[in-house]
Amino acid sequence: MSNPPHPVLRQWLAGIAAAFAELEIYLLALLFAALLALGLWQILSRNLGLGAAPDIEVLIRILVLWVALLGALVAARRRRHIVIDLAAHYLPAAARRFTAALADLTAALASGALAWAAFAMVRLEIGFAPGADLGPLPRYVVQLPIVIAFALMALQYLLHAAASLAGHREGTA
Amino acid sequence: MILLLLVLALLGAPLFAVIALGALGGFRSQELDSAIVALEFFRLVDMPVLLAIPLFTFAGYLLGESNAPRRLVAVSEALLGWLPGGLGVVTLITCAVFTAFTGASGVTIVALGALLYPALKQAGYGERFSLGLVTTSGSLGVLFAPSLPLILYGVVAQQTASGPAPSIDELFVAGILPGLLMVILLALWAARSTRRSAAKKIKPPLYATLRDAAWELPLPFVVLGGIYGGWLLVSEAAVVTAAWVLVTTTLIKREVPLGRLPAVIAEAMMLVGAIFVILGVSLASTNFLIDQQVPSRLFAWVSALIDSRLTFLILLNLFLLVLGMMLDIFSALVLIVPLLLPVAQQYGIHPAHLGIVFLANMQLGYFTPPVGMNLFISSFRFGRPILEIYRATIPFFLILLAAVLIITYVPLLSTGLL
Numbered sequence: 001m002s003n004p005p006h007p008v009l010r011q012w013l014a015g016i017a018a019a020f021a022e023l024e025i026y027l028l029a030l031l032f033a034a035l036l037a038l039g040l041w042q043i044l045s046r047n048l049g050l051g052a053a054p055d056i057e058v059l060i061r062i063l064v065l066w067v068a069l070l071g072a073l074v075a076a077r078r079r080r081h082i083v084i085d086l087a088a089h090y091l092p093a094a095a096r097r098f099t100a101a102l103a104d105l106t107a108a109l110a111s112g113a114l115a116w117a118a119f120a121m122v123r124l125e126i127g128f129a130p131g132a133d134l135g136p137l138p139r140y141v142v143q144l145p146i147v148i149a150f151a152l153m154a155l156q157y158l159l160h161a162a163a164s165l166a167g168h169r170e171g172t173a
Numbered sequence: 174m175i176l177l178l179l180v181l182a183l184l185g186a187p188l189f190a191v192i193a194l195g196a197l198g199g200f201r202s203q204e205l206d207s208a209i210v211a212l213e214f215f216r217l218v219d220m221p222v223l224l225a226i227p228l229f230t231f232a233g234y235l236l237g238e239s240n241a242p243r244r245l246v247a248v249s250e251a252l253l254g255w256l257p258g259g260l261g262v263v264t265l266i267t268c269a270v271f272t273a274f275t276g277a278s279g280v281t282i283v284a285l286g287a288l289l290y291p292a293l294k295q296a297g298y299g300e301r302f303s304l305g306l307v308t309t310s311g312s313l314g315v316l317f318a319p320s321l322p323l324i325l326y327g328v329v330a331q332q333t334a335s336g337p338a339p340s341i342d343e344l345f346v347a348g349i350l351p352g353l354l355m356v357i358l359l360a361l362w363a364a365r366s367t368r369r370s371a372a373k374k375i376k377p378p379l380y381a382t383l384r385d386a387a388w389e390l391p392l393p394f395v396v397l398g399g400i401y402g403g404w405l406l407v408s409e410a411a412v413v414t415a416a417w418v419l420v421t422t423t424l425i426k427r428e429v430p431l432g433r434l435p436a437v438i439a440e441a442m443m444l445v446g447a448i449f450v451i452l453g454v455s456l457a458s459t460n461f462l463i464d465q466q467v468p469s470r471l472f473a474w475v476s477a478l479i480d481s482r483l484t485f486l487i488l489l490n491l492f493l494l495v496l497g498m499m500l501d502i503f504s505a506l507v508l509i510v511p512l513l514l515p516v517a518q519q520y521g522i523h524p525a526h527l528g529i530v531f532l533a534n535m536q537l538g539y540f541t542p543p544v545g546m547n548l549f550i551s552s553f554r555f556g557r558p559i560l561e562i563y564r565a566t567i568p569f570f571l572i573l574l575a576a577v578l579i580i581t582y583v584p585l586l587s588t589g590l591l
Binding site: 025026028029032036040042064065067070073084087099102117 | 220
């Protein structure tokens with residue numbers, strides 16, 4: 001049997017996790033603020049006759065995707081993704097621990113597979129159309145956050161699964 | 174494989190994971206590259222109207238953090254408190270407006286229930302009536318603009334309809350009469366119950382409440398006036414709403430400290446992220462199902478069993494009611510509409526009418542025993558046993574069931590204003 005991690009190491013890991021969680025929140029706030037600012041700028045420029053700015057329109061759509069991915073990552077950390085969760089109402093507590101771990105492992109598997117699929121998409125993009133742009137950015141740059149977000153979600157759900165099995169289920173489903 | 178995925182979903186696996194595994198497995202069985210699933214997900218970036226969803230959601234959450242719900246209740250009381258069943262009607266109207274801005278995520282019961290449930294009891298309404306009314310009102314308003322489910326139905330319908338699909342502003346119009354029908358029927362019931370319980374009428378001063386809510390009251394007019402006046406697109410109306418609410422709650426009213434904003438944004442974007450990942454992977458699963466001609470095979474199967482439009486609508490109601498009990502509104506929309514819409518169109522059902530019928534049923538499903546989500550939220554929020562909540566909601570359920578049937582069989586209610 002492996003020994004539990006040293007308290008200092010555990011504290012250090014918890015500190016990294018908390019810092020990472022905080023970083024997520026502030027990055028999300030920053031991206032959202034940019035989204036709102038660009039949206040306002042677009043309305044003003046259209047209504048004040050400053051001319052259309054096609055790059056801003058595309059940038060807004062890109063930001064919507066990135067904000068949603070970051071939101072999904074936070075939702076994974078807090079176990080707030082949409083679930084049916086009928087079993088939780090009827091199963092005994094002991095069984096729920098295992099069904100929760102199974103649910104988390106399913107989410108980890110799906111997230112990992114999605115990250116891999118997104119990585120394949122980025123590789124295809126770079127291989128076949130390296131110069132293709134989406135507004136002001138290369139397409140693969142817009143796609144890369146999909147790989148990163150799903151890879152981090154996979155990792156997060158693996159940690160949740162371990163916590164579920166150990167009987168430390170945090171967050172809400 | 175489908176059975177395994179279904180079991181995993183029932184055991185609590187996130188729906189995006191279940192749908193993603195289905196789509197990945199489906200494409201793999203056809204020996205196609207998994208990158209297709211990611212490319213379908215990436216189509217989210219091609220949908221400009223999606224901008225409306227994070228911005229309206231943020232505005233709703235921020236309003237919920239402020240004292241706006243309290244002011245909304247006060248204004249409604251001052252304006253409508255004189256009616257028979259005054260506070261009951263106030264509850265219906267305020268919940269409908271609040272849900273229209275926040276989506277039917279249970280947040281209405283949490284945010285407004287705390288204000289309205291004690292107020293109703295204090296005004297002399299019975300315990301059971303008050304519980305039933307607040308629980309029922311928690312999902313009222315999904316048919317009113319700018320509700321997120323209406324926007325999401327528009328997005329999905331535009332991806333899957335055969336022929337022209339209704340635009341989102343058309344859907345906003347389509348929801349008006351059916352939504353009003355539901356509010357009016359419930360208001361009549363509230364008025365009747367008031368007479369029986371001899372509830373007291375409480376009427377705060379009109380001028381003071383209007384002045385207090387002066388920054389929130391123009392909001393619906395800005396949103397709807399902007400869209401139908403032709404000045405704003407739906408996504409632009411969402412930008413204006415978010416900016417308006419941000420400025421009024423943080424800078425003018427100063428009810429939400431600026432330092433709290435990142436947490437509010439995170440809370441709102443979690444819902445957006447959860448909806449978008451389901452929508453993204455559903456684009457892939459829908460593509461696979463269409464590629465396998467599932468909608469046309471489904472129609473062939475259904476039309477062999479059902480030859481009339483009326484029977485189809487009856488079975489549709491039953492199906493959607495059960496679906497609404499099991500699935501939340503957003504997942505149901507992205508999963509079922511792509512399959513249902515082509516079949517319904519073959520029966521001559523207008524896509525806007527289908528959308529309204531779909532959402533009206535889902536709204537009912539939210540508090541259909543035994544597993545409607547709002548029943549559990551209400552039981553938790555008000556600390557009452559779930560069986561008591563079941564009993565309290567039965568009359569309201571029957572009234573809204575009648576409304577849903579009228580909405581289903583009188584398509585003109587949904588399409589008459591288009």
